[in-house]
Amino acid sequence: MPKRQRGMTKNKIERWLKEGRGQGIGVDYKPWLTVQDVPSAGRSHREIGIKTPRQFTFFSDLENRYFHILEYSASVIDIREQYPLLPIEETIFIADDLGIKHPTDPTTGENVVMTTSFLITITQNGQNRLLARTVKSSSELDSKRKIEKLEIERRYWEKQGVDWGIVTEYEINRLLADNIKAIRNYYDLKICGLFEGISDRQIQSYLSQLTRELCGDLVVVRNICCRFDEKNGLEPGSALALYKHLAVTRQLDVNIINEPLELAKPVTIKLLEYKKVQTGVEII
Structure with missing residues (x-):
């Protein structure tokens, strides 16, 4: 050949x-x-x-x-x-x-x-x-x-x-790039393998519920997500996937630009303001 x-x-x-x-x-x-x-x-x-x-x-x-x-x-x-x-x-x-x-x-x-x-x-x-x-x-x-x-x-x-x-x-910004890499695969929740058989409407309901529970001062993401999984009978790791989806789709104001994506330490999480969504990350 x-x-x-x-x-x-x-x-x-x-x-x-x-x-x-x-x-x-x-x-x-x-x-x-x-x-x-x-x-x-x-x-x-x-x-x-x-x-x-x-x-x-x-x-x-x-x-x-x-x-x-x-x-x-x-x-x-x-x-x-x-x-x-x-x-x-x-x-x-x-x-x-x-x-x-x-x-x-x-x-x-x-x-x-x-x-x-x-x-x-x-x-x-x-x-x-x-x-x-x-x-x-x-x-x-x-x-x-x-x-x-x-x-x-x-x-x-x-x-x-x-x-x-x-x-x-x-x-x-390597930290930003690494943080994005950690969450980007959760952009589409249907392909992450954790929500098979669950309707889009139910997933949206979970996202809304989790958003309300996450937003606040000095929250520990991993603890909240573990409790959310148990309360809703979800496979372990499902709520973390929902959280990463909310972060990568810019629904939550999570500091991924100059801080590591923290799951086990207290952080402050807010809903992302419209102006910040529109501005985004500056392109060099």
Whole structure:
């Protein structure tokens, strides 16, 4: 059986374009690169989005953490990862104009299509706006060659009239990203496996009851949730799942930005105000 060709060629670029890579929005978007296309990617991740239920692809822990923050932000309405800088002739022209070498495939020597980590659509003052963000470790910015490629990318987005920027580990709130990761899988309670056979109406009733019991000063979430499970004859852990759903859907004012998500220590929980829901997490 012939080995799968890893190197980039003009035919492969044309084939990927015909496959719809780098095209579409929302659930129809297909990233330009997949994990299979970048075998050297060390810490790759694939996961299903909660706002946009499709598989997302990331090539580093930093990209994955930044995605969690983007997805949680109320202002973000679409996320397109591994977005291609097309047409390729545009980046080739920019590289020539700068007097630097355009990125090429090490196997075939062909020019490769450059990508940006994220093309983000946000809503701001009633208008949709695009942001392009490249996620890099700060150590990568010490490389002259990396800087050259980033300059090609910067000029590409400048020509497109799109705000472009670099995001490093210093701009990513790891605590926030970790807290979001701990609650994001409870966005849809139907897929968490704890409420099979329970109607949507009953789940909503449980959510309303639990909200009333949780809101207050110096409450211990784990204790309240354990009692709630026992009182309602629910499987252990069900009320914690409800709590995490209320947090990730922004129905409760839970401080996940600069404090660990505490379950066993006293915390203050309030209903989330409408303005805070609309503002959300600021996008860097």
